[in-house]
Amino acid sequence: MRGTLRADGERKRALIYDTALALFREKGFDATTMRDIAKSAGISLGSAYHYFPSKVAIVFAYYEEVQDAHEERVRKKLPRTDGLLERLTLVFETKLELVRRDRQLLGAIGATLVQPGNELSAFSVEGRDFLQRSVALFDAALEPLATTPEARRTMALLLWTAHLGMMLRLVHDDSRGQKRTKSLVSRALTMAVPLLQLAATPMGAGLLAQLRSLLEENGLMPLPEETLSEG
Amino acid sequence: MRGTLRADGERKRALIYDTALALFREKGFDATTMRDIAKSAGISLGSAYHYFPSKVAIVFAYYEEVQDAHEERVRKKLPRTDGLLERLTLVFETKLELVRRDRQLLGAIGATLVQPGNELSAFSVEGRDFLQRSVALFDAALEPLATTPEARRTMALLLWTAHLGMMLRLVHDDSRGQKRTKSLVSRALTMAVPLLQLAATPMGAGLLAQLRSLLEENGLMPLPEETLSEG
DNA sequence: CCAAGACTTTGAACACGTTCGAAATTGAAC
DNA sequence: GTTCAATTTCGAACGTGTTCAAAGTCTTGG
Structure with a gap:
């Protein structure tokens, strides 16, 4: 079902977003790398860029x-x-x-x-x-x-x-x-x-x-x- | 002579500065790399950083x-x-x-x-x-x-x-x-x-x-x- | 002319954001 | 159940700003 696919995508996007924000607040924006975010969210670096075009x-x-x-x-x-x-x-x-x-x-x-x-x-x-x-x-x-x-x-x-x-x-x-x-x-x-x-x-x-x-x-x-x- | 040394340093700094500014105006700030500047000024990358701490x-x-x-x-x-x-x-x-x-x-x-x-x-x-x-x-x-x-x-x-x-x-x-x-x-x-x-x-x-x-x-x-x- | 110290130069190396092509996975149609 | 196209995942690779230790050069004092 297309809806499910979308929903999963949304969920993953939200996961990346939440993880990133937590890290930003904990270590600061500059000190948080995209690799940190990906690792902390349990995904690969490239995957993060699938959901957000940039940091x-x-x-x-x-x-x-x-x-x-x-x-x-x-x-x-x-x-x-x-x-x-x-x-x-x-x-x-x-x-x-x-x-x-x-x-x-x-x-x-x-x-x-x-x-x-x-x-x-x-x-x-x-x-x-x-x-x-x-x-x-x-x-x-x-x-x-x-x-x-x-x-x-x-x-x-x-x-x-x-x-x-x-x-x-x-x-x-x-x-x-x-x-x-x-x-x-x-x-x-x-x-x-x-x-x-x-x-x-x-x-x-x-x-x-x-x-x-x-x-x-x-x-x-x-x-x-x-x-x-x-x- | 110390004065001469300083003057040479100033001259080189000015050279880097002039080169950089020309490149910035020609290609834009982001598109101009520190390597571009160094090469165009005829010096090494590290040398540029001796005169300017950052871009x-x-x-x-x-x-x-x-x-x-x-x-x-x-x-x-x-x-x-x-x-x-x-x-x-x-x-x-x-x-x-x-x-x-x-x-x-x-x-x-x-x-x-x-x-x-x-x-x-x-x-x-x-x-x-x-x-x-x-x-x-x-x-x-x-x-x-x-x-x-x-x-x-x-x-x-x-x-x-x-x-x-x-x-x-x-x-x-x-x-x-x-x-x-x-x-x-x-x-x-x-x-x-x-x-x-x-x-x-x-x-x-x-x-x-x-x-x-x-x-x-x-x-x-x-x-x-x-x-x-x-x- | 030499030695010591300071200043200068160098390019390899690092960490980063971002790109990319290829592999894996998914869902729909038959 | 199979096929196919689309979506998603992956991590290697690129180009960048910046750092650094080692090598080179120059100035000064003897």
């Missing part, structure tokens, strides 16, 4: 899981959370808690994201879904703001950028429990909320509109319509 | 040169440049012009910067001089702003962060002459200048002070005094 691909699978978990947790708690600060804190802190212990893996992702011609970059078409899903969470958190959808989307993208900054800080944060990054998030959000509220007023509309067209031109905004597919 | 170390030498050139050009033209927008444009565009053609090398630098435990990161002590020198240029550009030195320094650091964003955009910018990044810089600065002027008023002072302490706590501001060396 970082395993980390990208991890990040996909992080993204899923982030979405799930935020969507669950967001309806019960009032206040802009509280809602934004929820999105940021949930993400932080999810990745806090895996700084080396974030570093590996960041390294490939910075490579020109990489398919998973924020600026690339392939990475766009990834980006948009993440931005959508910030957008949802901004719901209490009475403003236009476009303005909200723009602010959400700004927050996503800030969240990138959080990740960069995290990668280098050796403090116990990553309290430095935690404190950074909390204080930065306290500062950001009044600014966001200001931006949501008619006074901020002009600035946001400018910002939006800037981001659009650089492929960071979702395309408004799919009707522009001419060469 | 990226060559790229860091390149970036040091970029930094020097950036400083020199900006310092030369800044006194003759009036207006905040013009001064900031000078700093940003000079940098962009210097690195525009070397996106792959920037990617290699970025990749190691994102690695935890890296000595040259913006958050590490060893990289601090690098950061401070760069921030100082933005600080100088902000001179027309009538405000406190601390506020100016804070804004300079923000601009440096924006400049990091420019570099990230650049790495993925395939457009002819990197006009996308150029346009981004020009438009972003147009938006930024009024905001900076606003921040320089008493109204913005509170926000800037908060921001400053935030940045200080994360090791991004220069230490005010060296008198806190109690471990």
Whole structure:
């Protein structure tokens, strides 16, 4: 049966994934070799490459899981959370808690994201879904703001950028429990909320509109319509 | 004579550096191997490693040169440049012009910067001089702003962060002459200048002070005094 | 001119990520 | 039950960045 075959494949892929992640966390990303992973999973080196095209691909699978978990947790708690600060804190802190212990893996992702011609970059078409899903969470958190959808989307993208900054800080944060990054998030959000509220007023509309067209031109905004597919 | 020895060493180092850079630009960073560099420079593989501890170390030498050139050009033209927008444009565009053609090398630098435990990161002590020198240029550009030195320094650091964003955009910018990044810089600065002027008023002072302490706590501001060396 | 020490050069060797062709296994069709 | 194509497994082999110990060269002091 084809289903069984597939399921077995999935199971093996999961085995490799779990083994790899355990080793990454135990010895670090660089110190864990593909041979380690294969041996520890009880398969051959070549077999591992049948399920993952590269070592970082395993980390990208991890990040996909992080993204899923982030979405799930935020969507669950967001309806019960009032206040802009509280809602934004929820999105940021949930993400932080999810990745806090895996700084080396974030570093590996960041390294490939910075490579020109990489398919998973924020600026690339392939990475766009990834980006948009993440931005959508910030957008949802901004719901209490009475403003236009476009303005909200723009602010959400700004927050996503800030969240990138959080990740960069995290990668280098050796403090116990990553309290430095935690404190950074909390204080930065306290500062950001009044600014966001200001931006949501008619006074901020002009600035946001400018910002939006800037981001659009650089492929960071979702395309408004799919009707522009001419060469 | 010891001097001669040193000079010869410098000359050889320069030869390796020049050869490597030419190859990087011709074939790309990844496609250029250390063996290529050694062969092309007419030396052995081991000898290359006598002058540069690693392949990226060559790229860091390149970036040091970029930094020097950036400083020199900006310092030369800044006194003759009036207006905040013009001064900031000078700093940003000079940098962009210097690195525009070397996106792959920037990617290699970025990749190691994102690695935890890296000595040259913006958050590490060893990289601090690098950061401070760069921030100082933005600080100088902000001179027309009538405000406190601390506020100016804070804004300079923000601009440096924006400049990091420019570099990230650049790495993925395939457009002819990197006009996308150029346009981004020009438009972003147009938006930024009024905001900076606003921040320089008493109204913005509170926000800037908060921001400053935030940045200080994360090791991004220069230490005010060296008198806190109690471990 | 020689000896000692420092600096420089060398290429073999190592460990790694990745590729590849061939062998083994599987499931479906008859 | 046999056959066949597809999938999966395997580990040798490749190219890479980097290390290292041994050999070579040069500088200095006598």
